[in-house]
Amino acid sequence: MKAVPAASTVEVDGEYRLKREGTSLQWNIADESALEAALRLKDGDGIVTVLTMGPAKLEAALKELLARGADRAVLITDRRMAGADTRATAAALKAAAEKTGPFDLILCGRRAIDGETGQVPGELAAALDILCVSNVERLEKTETGMRLFRRTENGVQELEAAGPLVVSMCEYAYHLRLPGILSMRRAKSKTVEILTADDLELKTGECGLKGSLTKVITMEAKYPGLRKGPKETDLSKATEQIQAMLREVRP
Amino acid sequence: MKEILVLCPHGVDGGLLSKAYALSEGNLRVLVLEGEEQTAEGYGAKYIHTIKTTPPDEAAFAGWLAEKIQSWGSTIVLAPATIAMRNIMPMLAWKLNAGLTADCTALDMAGEDLLQTRPAFGNSLMASIRSLSTIQMATVRPGTFRPVEQKANEPEIIPESGPAETGKVRELSFTEFAGGKPLSQADVIIAGGMGVGSKEGFEKLAKLASHLGAGLAASRSAVDAGYAPFRCQVGVTGVTVCPRLYIAVGISGAVQHLAGMSGSEKVIAINSDPKAPIFGYADYGYVGDWETIIDRLLHLEEETL
Incomplete structure (x- = not known):
């Protein structure tokens, strides 16, 4: 799961630059979907581990996920991991998954609302050499594996997959449950497990900015361009003009 | 100019092929479905590899692609940012030890380097990105570039056997959304x-x-x-x-x-x-x-x- 700046706090300054200081963090929406899917899949004896990478302050937020029903919470936190691209992130998650596993299934969100790359699930699957099914909106256990409903551009694909796999979930596929009294009580006695690069036996060159294979050269604020077109209140004219514009683009 | 490989195994993206044609100055290699050779030719492709179908096991597909790309010697690999390719390209990038940029809205060449521009946080930030790996990879937002038809380049058409069926992922059904185009x-x-x-x-x-x-x-x-x-x-x-x-x-x-x-x-x-x-x-x-x-x-x- 990834903690992202809360979308509702995105603000711009006078020059349409995004203000990012002091923004509060929230769990990425699609990742919440993934956690809820995991909680529903687990049998009485199953174990759901929540794994995240980020600043040390996420410990409290992870505690809350324990209260919502997760059995274990693991935080990868290390200054050397800052600035990781999707590859370096996948490398860290792979090492952590192997250290905290074994596991039958890895669930994650299909993309985060800040970076929006959606690449970590696939890179993680390849790193672990297991299957990956993306953009899933519903899943259930079958006798031989998993049945998955994957949303594509033009329809829903029903797939069956056998063997360990990574599944990336769509936003709002499942709504994450609220903390329950029982799980809140259980969560109190649990601690968040912390993993550093050393714990994961990752060398400095494999972490963060240094372990990345892409490099951001420039970053420019680009607030949706103001167009400020003319406003018309005569609705007959509106219809005529819209029709004319439709004619321009329709083949 | 460096050769560019464009992967379109789920349907030709004319805009992307046109952009790749321009950036590679006609040095364009593509992978398409059988039956789309002429479409690819129309956008100036020089080498056209074809496969019969795309397998539901995308991990196995990525593995097959990785081997092929190494044998073709391609060092710039692009694909449309469709749902399937946005799953396949990350797996491929990992296997090829390559940096990958998602959902680009602009591409340029600076010497041997592919400059990849993509929006982040909604569309409010535009990042310009360079790959640090030998193989440079990016997915490109569909509809970003205008398709420009080219005169036939007399391409070489190479049918490929495609990846072997693993049986690990099977498609049981497909329900199309009502209401046409995505x-x-x-x-x-x-x-x-x-x-x-x-x-x-x-x-x-x-x-x-x-x-x-x-x-x-x-x-x-x-x-x-x-x-x-x-x-x-x-x-x-x-x-x-x-x-x-x-x-x-x-x-x-x-x-x-x-x-x-x-x-x-x-x-x-x-x-x-x-x-x-x-x-x-x-x-x-x-x-x-x-x-x-x-x-x-x-x-x-x-x-x-």
């Missing part, structure tokens, strides 16, 4: 917001959209209200679109929505509130009752049938 490919999009007021209102928009061959979209609040399904949602948590014409009906214009549609070529806003922020981001604003305008357009469409 939003990311629509030339015209009609989008509704809370101002549309009801599911019935959306049905009217859907009717007009189907007459026009347009896509139907919605703001997050309209989806949350149950007026339209989630797959119609445009914005930060939905899809990003860049049609030639975007008609925003009863949408106030939250930043998160603007992020998903600000790349549209032309934007029309219809809203009864003259102070709605959406008007600032529209090329043409119409202040008044949306239903009057939509009814008239529907009427005119039905007359011409």
